Structure formats: structure tokens, C-alpha cells
Amino acid sequence: MSKIREKALEAAEKKALYGPDIDLSSFRQKAKDHPYEADLGEIPEEEKAGMADAGMILTGDKRAGSYIQMDHSPVHCSIREEGVEILPTMEALEKYDGLKDYWWKAVDVGADKYTARTELNFNNGYFIRAARGVKSLFPVQACLYLSEENVSQNVHNIVIVEENAELHIITGCTTAPHLERALHIGVSEFYIKRGATLTFTMIHNWGEKVAVRPRTAVWVEEGGTYLSNYVCMKPALSLQMAPVVRLFGRDAVTRLNTILVAGKGAEMDVGGSVHLEAEGTRAEIISRTISTGGNIIARGLLVGYKPGVRAHLECNGLMLGESGNIRAIPELDGRVAGVEMSHEAAVGKISQEEIEYLMARGISESDATALIVRGFLNVEMEGLPAELKEEIDRVIAESGKSLM
Amino acid sequence: MSLEINDLCVAVGDREVLHDINMEIKTGETHILFGKNGSGKTTLLMAIMGFSRYRITKGSIVFKGTDITNLPINERAALGIGMSFQRPPTIRGLKTRDLVDLLSRENGGKTEKQAESLDFVTFLDREINHGLSGGEIKKSELLQLMAQNPDLIMLDEPESGVDLENIAIIGKVIKKLLQKNLRRLRTKSGLIITHTGLILNYVEADRGYLLLDGSMKCHGNPREMFNTICNFGYEECTKCQR
Numbered sequence: 084m085s086k087i088r089e090k091a092l093e094a095a096e097k098k099a100l101y102g103p104d105i106d107l108s109s110f111r112q113k114a115k116d117h118p119y120e121a122d123l124g125e126i127p128e129e130e131k132a133g134m135a136d137a138g139m140i141l142t143g144d145k146r147a148g149s150y151i152q153m154d155h156s157p158v159h160c161s162i163r164e165e166g167v168e169i170l171p172t173m174e175a176l177e178k179y180d181g182l183k184d185y186w187w188k189a190v191d192v193g194a195d196k197y198t199a200r201t202e203l204n205f206n207n208g209y210f211i212r213a214a215r216g217v218k219s220l221f222p223v224q225a226c227l228y229l230s231e232e233n234v235s236q237n238v239h240n241i242v243i244v245e246e247n248a249e250l251h252i253i254t255g256c257t258t259a260p261h262l263e264r265a266l267h268i269g270v271s272e273f274y275i276k277r278g279a280t281l282t283f284t285m286i287h288n289w290g291e292k293v294a295v296r297p298r299t300a301v302w303v304e305e306g307g308t309y310l311s312n313y314v315c316m317k318p319a320l321s322l323q324m325a326p327v328v329r330l331f332g333r334d335a336v337t338r339l340n341t342i343l344v345a346g347k348g349a350e351m352d353v354g355g356s357v358h359l360e361a362e363g364t365r366a367e368i369i370s371r372t373i374s375t376g377g378n379i380i381a382r383g384l385l386v387g388y389k390p391g392v393r394a395h396l397e398c399n400g401l402m403l404g405e406s407g408n409i410r411a412i413p414e415l416d417g418r419v420a421g422v423e424m425s426h427e428a429a430v431g432k433i434s435q436e437e438i439e440y441l442m443a444r445g446i447s448e449s450d451a452t453a454l455i456v457r458g459f460l461n462v463e464m465e466g467l468p469a470e471l472k473e474e475i476d477r478v479i480a481e482s483g484k485s486l487m
Numbered sequence: 488m489s490l491e492i493n494d495l496c497v498a499v500g501d502r503e504v505l506h507d508i509n510m511e512i513k514t515g516e517t518h519i520l521f522g523k524n525g526s527g528k529t530t531l532l533m534a535i536m537g538f539s540r541y542r543i544t545k546g547s548i549v550f551k552g553t554d555i556t557n558l559p560i561n562e563r564a565a566l567g568i569g570m571s572f573q574r575p576p577t578i579r580g581l582k583t584r585d586l587v588d589l590l591s592r593e594n595g596g597k598t599e600k601q602a603e604s605l606d607f608v609t610f611l612d613r614e615i616n617h618g619l620s621g622g623e624i625k626k627s628e629l630l631q632l633m634a635q636n637p638d639l640i641m642l643d644e645p646e647s648g649v650d651l652e653n654i655a656i657i658g659k660v661i662k663k664l665l666q667k668n669l670r671r672l673r674t675k676s677g678l679i680i681t682h683t684g685l686i687l688n689y690v691e692a693d694r695g696y697l698l699l700d701g702s703m704k705c706h707g708n709p710r711e712m713f714n715t716i717c718n719f720g721y722e723e724c725t726k727c728q729r
Binding site: 455 | 536537538539559560561563564565569570572575576578579580581586589590614631635
């Protein structure tokens with residue numbers, strides 16, 4: 084038995100550090116197969132709407148390529164730009180001899196029962212690679228779709244951005260309109276080589292009773308940049324994720340933006356950590372969370388190992404509901420003198436002073452509130468193609484309206 | 488008549504801050520409020536605007552013949568009352584440009600041009616009042632007022648913390664807002680709080696008031712009053728028995 088499998092078996096019952104524990108046995112391992120569609124246009128209409136809400140463009144226009152997986156079946160995989168490679172992970176494992184340098188390297192298979200399950204019941208995922216020096220014009224889009232009741236989808240994604248390449252990925256995770264309950268576990272390992280840039284935007288658009296456990300780790304080499312935008316305006320029942328970014332090359336940079344809304348009944352434990360392991364590295368973690376009745380824990384951790392590294396952390400929460408709570412837990416860990424790390428955290432309701440200030444300009448109370456909420460969610464997301472920024476703005480604006 | 492205030496008492500929390508205030512501002516007139524820090528000047532403006540923190544316990548406010556004592560803030564604004572704040576809140580994520588565009592929808596979107604007149608174009612993409620200096624905040628406030636185009640313009644210390652060059656810019660804009668270039672048919676009225684009196688160099692005012700410990704102690708020619716205050720202090724100005 085391989086070492087990896089052995090570790091997975093050992094961790095099969097191991098509870099995660101954070102988040103409510105999920106009874107994995109209550110979700111089915113098997114899912115029925117979905118047919119492969121070579122043409123994106125052939126995706127059933129019923130499914131298209133949810134995918135569009137998660138940022139997918141189903142003509143494939145203005146995309147460098149597309150990957151769509153429904154439950155356990157890759158249903159579409161296409162490439163439009165040279166130098167960009169997209170494969171279902173299983174095929175990539177075959178093609179690249181088990182992806183030895185990347186497979187379970189950034190993420191520990193024995194971390195918890197969710198990583199273990201992904202190894203033991205592996206349901207594919209995407210492999211995306213940008214070749215050396217390639218600067219992709221448009222983003223690659225990937226959609227992980229849940230359609231079968233009570234099914235568990237355990238994907239393992241690998242992204243490699245080779246030296247000096249530039250890649251944008253937009254991932255939309257969503258569920259079929261009729262779907263009530265399901266589980267999504269996504270292991271993602273991203274490798275950003277010297278001087279390369281990855282902009283990764285994830286839009287979650289879950290059903291109300293879906294449990295979600297992403298397990299993401301990112302390695303950034305010298306001069307590399309990782310920009311992550313996570314947007315979840317339609318809350319899942321239970322979401323827990325804590326991506327880990329290691330900046331181990333000189334001057335590597337990362338910025339993690341999180342925007343999320345937790346409605347009544349939702350439990351969301353979300354936060355990222357960044358390890359600044361080399362000289363000149365910089366990091367910023369920004370989270371804006373809104374509770375309309377759900378419970379949110381917004382974490383953030385910065386660890387500085389070298390003098391002169393600079394990092395900042397912002398956890399801001401807005402309470403819009405009568406019930407629910409937001410806990411902001413920002414942490415700074417300086418391991419050596421000379422690190423420059425700071426944080427700010429604020430949780431509260433909308434300030435009456437701000438509302439009345441706008442009302443004094445002739446704006447109604449509800450419009451003033453909406454303006455403030457939209458402003459609160461308006462995080463500067465660097466490195467996004469304009470059209471993607473528009474899509475995110477649209478998602479936020481639409482959800483902003485429904486929050487009022 | 489633009490604004491009429493009758494026997495107005497205002498409380499903040501449990502404490503009465505303004506006592507039996509009476510004033511009348513005729514259409515086209517500009518009035519000036521003098522008074523020490525903490526005398527209640529800002530409270531009066533905030534109460535006229537309708538802020539919830541400033542509770543009217545007695546009396547009434549009438550604007551253009553409508554009793555607005557109990558109207559919500561935005562309805563007062565819709566009737567034509569506008570205000571520039573001394574310490575406005577910061578609104579994160581809301582660009583000044585976007586708010587001004589929203590306010591000037593009916594005026595045909597002159598944001599850029601109006602900002603130019605205030606030398607404020609470079610700040611349009613900043614979040615409302617975020618990281619602005621004292622002088623820049625005054626300009627941001629005036630820009631919003633220009634877009635809003637109210638009939639009663641209330642200015643809370645429009646020139647404090649502003650350098651002399653910028654006072655000239657701000658002074659000109661206020662003069663225009665108050666239609667001081669028109670001799671007749673002026674429709675705009677003003678109520679201005681000033682400590683430095685510098686604004687009087689740009690805006691002809693019709694009447695001044697001295698507010699002391701929440702009561703009106705004096706009224707008269709604003710220039711004369713200001714000179715008395717400068718030369719002899721606030722106390723002296725209260726002794727003329729007007």
C-alpha cells in the first residue's frame with residue numbers, strides 16, 4: 084500500500100480542527116454518470132442558470148478554456164488558448180506519471196477526514212497548467228456542479244503556473260436548483276513558480292443544505308504572485324475552509340480577499356493563513372463578512388519568519404440580522420524581530436450616523452442602507468480582468484438587493 | 488419665508504442643549520451663527536436637518552411653509568434643505584464620484600465640472616471622506632451640496648482647517664451656491680456657522696446671531712458682531728441687550 088493511502092486510512096476518522104463535524108457516512112459515495120458534452124452549448128438549460136450565477140460563460144467566449152464536472156463526471160473540457168492545459172485530474176495523473184512533485188505535496192493527505200476521504204474516494208477534479216512564460220489573456224473557467232441528492236463530491240485539483248507565466252482561473256461551485264442536500268470536498272494544490280502570477284477567483288453559489296469543505300494550499304516561489312478572491316453570496320449550510328499560502332521565495336506576494344454572506348441557519352468558518360518565509364515577501368488578507376442571521380467565524384493568520392516582511396490583515400463584519408453572530412479572529416505571529424505585521428478587525432451593525440448622513444443628501448433610509456452594504460462589500464480586487472470584475476460586482480449588487 | 492424656528496428646545500440624550508430658539512430666514516437671505524465651542528451651533532443645524540440624536544422637545548421648525556419638525560431627514564432634504572458637515576462620517580467602499588453622480592442625476596451629471604471648480608477632481612475616486620484632510624473634507628461636502636442643489640444651505644464651519652488659497656476657492660463656490668451674484672429673484676438662503684469670520688470676506692450676510700450656552704443672546708449685523716467678538720470677546724457681544 085502506498086504511503087499516501089496509508090496516511091489517508093489513518094486519518095479517515097480524524098475531525099477537522101475547525102467547523103462543525105460532518106457525518107460522512109450520511110452521504111453517498113456513488114453518483115450516476117453524466118454524459119460528456121464536447122460542445123458547451125449542449126449543457127442542459129436547467130443547469131446553465133446556476134452555472135452562470137457562479138460566473139460561468141457557457142458560450143466559452145472570453146475564456147481561455149473550460150472545465151465542467153457534474154457530481155463525479157467530467158462533462159466538458161476544452162482549451163482555447165495556446166500554452167494553457169486543462170485536464171480532468173485522473174487523466175493528468177496518467178499523463179504525468181502520478182504528478183509526483185505535486186500530488187499531496189502542499190496539502191497533507193492526513194490533515195483530516197476530508198482530505199483522507201478525497202484520497203480514498205477520489206472523484207476527479209481539474210488539472211490546469213500554464214506553460215512557461217505564457218500569459219493567458221482570458222481566464223480559465225472551472226465549474227464543480229452538484230446535482231444528485233445526498234451525494235458527496237470529493238475532488239482533487241492541481242494548478243501549476245510555470246515560470247513567468249500568468250494565469251487567471253475562475254471557479255464556480257454550484258448546485259442544481261432542485262438539489263437539497265449534498266457534500267462538496269475540494270482539495271486544491273496550487274504551485275506558482277518563479278515570477279509567475281495566479282489570480283484565482285472562486286464564486287460559491289450553493290444550495291441551502293450543502294456542506295462544503297475546501298482544503299487549499301498554495302506554494303509561491305521567488306517573485307511569484309497569488310491573488311485570491313473568494314465570493315460567497317449564497318450561503319451553504321456549513322462551510323469551513325482555511326487556505327494556507329506559503330510564500331517561500333524572495334519577494335513573493337499574496338493577497339486574499341473574502342466576501343461572504345451567511346443567512347439564517349448557515350455556519351461559516353472561513354479564513355486564510357499566510358506564511359511569509361522568505362525575505363521581501365508581502366501579504367494582505369482582507370475579509371468582509373455579513374450575517375443576515377447566520378454564524379460566521381472569520382479567521383486570519385499571518386506568520387512572519389524573516390525580518391522586513393510586510394503583511395496586513397483586515398477582518399470586518401457587518402451584522403444585518405436580528406440573530407446570528409460574527410467572530411473575527413485575526414492572528415499575527417512574528418517569529419523574528421523586524422517583521423512588520425498589523426491587523427484591524429471590526430464587527431458591528433451599520434452605523435446610524437452613516438445612514439443619516441446619506442439621508443441628509445435626500446436618499447431614502449433603505450437606499451442609504453443598500454449603498455453602505457454595497458460599499459462594505461466593495462473590496463478592491465486587484466488583477467482581475469475588467470469583465471470578471473463586472474461579473475463579481477453584478478453578483479454582489481444582486482445579492483446586496485436581496486439582503487435589504 | 489424660507490425657514491422659521493419657533494421656541495425650539497433640543498435635547499441630546501437627557502440633556503437639553505438648546506433653549507427656546509427663535510429665528511427667521513427669509514428667502515434669499517444668509518444668516519451667520521457665532522458662538523464658542525460647545526454653545527450649541529452644530530446642534531441647531533443637526534436638529535434642523537433632523538438627525539435622530541438631536542431630539543426636539545419643544546417648539547417647531549417650518550420650512551417653505553411646511554412644518555418639518557417631525558419629518559424624516561431625507562424628506563427634509565427633498566424639500567430643499569442641505570447641509571455641509573463639520574465632521575462627516577467615512578463611508579468605506581462608496582466612491583465620492585458615485586455618490587455625487589447619484590445626487591446630480593437630475594442636474595445632468597456635471598460631477599467632473601463641479602469638481603474642477605473646487606480643484607477636487609483627483610479625489611473623486613476616493614471613498615467618501617476616507618483619508619481626506621480638513622480642507623478636502625470641506626470640498627467634498629460642498630461638491631455633494633452642489634450636486635444636491637438645495638434651497639436652504641447650512642454650512643458648519645466651511646472654512647475651518649482650510650488654507651488661505653483654498654478658502655478663496657471654497658468662498659467662491661459658496662457665493663455661487665447662495666446665488667450672491669443675483670441681486671433680485673434669489674431663491675437660495677443660507678445659515679452658516681463660522682469661528683474665523685473669513686467666510687464673510689466672500690459671502691455677504693444679512694444677519695448674525697450669537698449663541699451662548701444654548702440660548703440666542705444677540706443678533707445684528709454680522710460684520711459688526713464679528714468685529715466686537717474679535718476685539719472684545721463673546722461676552723462683550725452679549726451685553727448689547729438685543
